[in-house]
Amino acid sequence: MNLKEAFQTQNKINELLSYITRYLSNNDNVMTITEKHLRSKALKGQKDETVDVSERSEEGFAVEALLKVWQELMEEKEKLSCAIGKAKAGMGFNLDATVDANKSRRSMLQALQGLANLKSSHELQKGEGQGYVFNNDGNQTSYYYDIDRIMTIDYDRNKVRAMVKDFNRKADEASLKIDEALLATKVDYTPRFDLAGENQFIVEELLEK
Incomplete structure (x- = not known):
């Protein structure tokens, strides 16, 4: 897969890990709650009754099986992260630094555009x-x-407009460079699971394996 696909897979794994964590963090999903209605103590001849009042989520996942799936997904995340790291190390530029700088440049462009129009x-x-x-x-x-x-205004608007033009050019060039690199850079990783679809259904399929 290429780097863009690898990042998409990484994001999906993170989604699934968070989905499982949220499920297990809800006490209603990991406890069975029963109420014993002791009618016979209050009135002779009445029958006692045990009622399940648990409020589990509709998925109803088994806790221990879900923990196993989380561990398997975590192993995949670690493998994929290592593969992404190796792929980025072989690139001709620092991808993370370029992406971060471009975010800052795009953010500043909004402020500069406001100054240019004032x-x-x-x-x-x-x-x-x-x-x-x-x-x-x-x-x-x-x-x-x-x-x-x-x-x-306390500045030279023409200089600000020149900066807007320069920042736009640099941001577009960086975006193009990033997009091309994401598609061209290969990542040595083969997905172990089919991660397409809604989180609930993916987890259900993983539990069945």
């Missing part, structure tokens, strides 16, 4: 100001006045 402006706020003066009788009175709110 303009200096002003807004006349009529009657928004309030002041106080003394009138001829010596009484304090208020009066209202207009406020001209001036907003000025």
Whole structure:
């Protein structure tokens, strides 16, 4: 398989491991809860009754069998991770560093685009100001006045626009390089299980083996 398929398989295994962990972390799925209705103690001649009041998930997996499946999936995850590591080591560039840098570049592009579109402006706020003066009788009175709110950008917008263009070019080049590498890089790994489909059904199939 290629590196892209390997990452997809790795993600699916992680999903299944988390699915099993969540199932086993729910006490209702790992305990049988019964209630004994002791009617005979309250009234002679009445029959006692034992009622199962367990609230298991609909899957109803056996705990020990599920633990075994988790261990098998974990072994596969470790094998696949090692194979991915070897494949990445043979690449002509550091894939992880390139992906991380491109995420940062894409994130910064959003902020830069906002700066590139921002303009200096002003807004006349009529009657928004309030002041106080003394009138001829010596009484304090208020009066209202207009406020001209001036907003000025503190940077060279042309330089920011140039950065946007440069970042877009570098991000696109890196994305293309990453995509090509994911498809071209081979990973020495053969899946042991068929991991296609919903998590519940995959686990059910693994339990039947």
